[in-house]
Amino acid sequence: MAANIPVLDGQNPVFIPGPTNIPDRLRLAMSIQTTDHRAPDFVELLAPLLADLKKVFKTRTGQVITFPASGTGGWEAAVTNTLSPGDKVLVARFGMFSHRWIDLCQRHKLDVEIIDCAWGDGAPAERYGERLAADRNREIKAVLVTHNETATGVRSDIAAVRRAMDAAGHPAMLYVDCVSSLASMDFRMDEWGVDLAVSGSQKGFMLATGMAIVGVSQKALEACATAQCPRCFFDFRDMAQANGKGGFPYTPPLQIMYGLRESLDMLLDEGLDNVFARHFRIAEGIRQAIGAWGLDLCATRRALYSDTVSAIYVPEGFDSDALTNHAFDSYGVSFGVGLGKMAGKAFRIGHLGSMTDVMALSGLATLEMAMRDLDYPVELGSGTAAAQEYYRATSTVAHSAAA
């Protein structure tokens, strides 16, 4: 590694799509001495925390349940609390995260019916609808959708999947992975009729990894009574009961919870609509840069573009892993590698959570240096200038909401 890398300073932002940059305000909030989680101040922390999380999920009728885990634990909690081995679930695969969720379902002995789509496409509402309409015996218990496929930078239309389910008159529950979209892009649990919405602490919430955050509908809570998948640590009923009394069934991740209090304050103070608008604007500037470089997004059309992560194909004959490695080795900046089928072919820019237009420009400028070093047919400054023009034209007021 070259000598001039300030990696250890932690001054360079990361441009990976999670874990995301942690604002100082949240690092300080998480830096607390141990307190007794059975003392009254924990009780006072917990109830408003869970209530404010409901605002982020946009649910009034549902409930939010958290576990010490990562997003993957949230998947497991959603599935094991509501389904039984042998239950049929319908799920589209269009990237590494939808693929991993399928793997988790299969290991829990669910009967997984997969709709395979091209990587770069989104969830095919019509195909979900066709399968559901054909399921006359109502064997499909769950419909699984990845809202934001982090491997390909694709956002899917959850409302359209819900409409397809309703049009088929199908009673299956809707499970949505919103790990890399919640608190960064619009998500409407109640309006979209989502029964299980899975997220985590280390993406839009800008915190350390360590908490799975799951939105649960009343229908999903009722399903716990009959679901036969083995569970103990992740049992919704134990957690909901303990939460109701102001506690946890085991030791809570205290530091993350204090961080989450502060994170919710930041998000709600900025206003969710402003948070989403900020993510759109940053993402759009990055997309202008990608266009100016003459490179292509994995996402196949505009409606699918994610505002939290962009996956970008490298030109024929180049290796995206060499680019991400070089950016890190020479400039101390991390970008996302291509995952699964995208390995070597695409790199990713994570632009969610604590991110500003100015931070984004530093990432684009760094990529240009790395691409030039590796003889990409890209001019220094070309993409950065396109992003600068967009940010100039759309700047409202200098603010430090994400600082």
Ligand SMILES: *Cc1c(COP(=O)(O)O)cnc(C)c1O
């Ligand atoms: C990050 C992520 C997950 C969960 O990953 P963990 O590492 O377990 O937190 C799941 N789905 C998507 C779409 C993600 O981006």
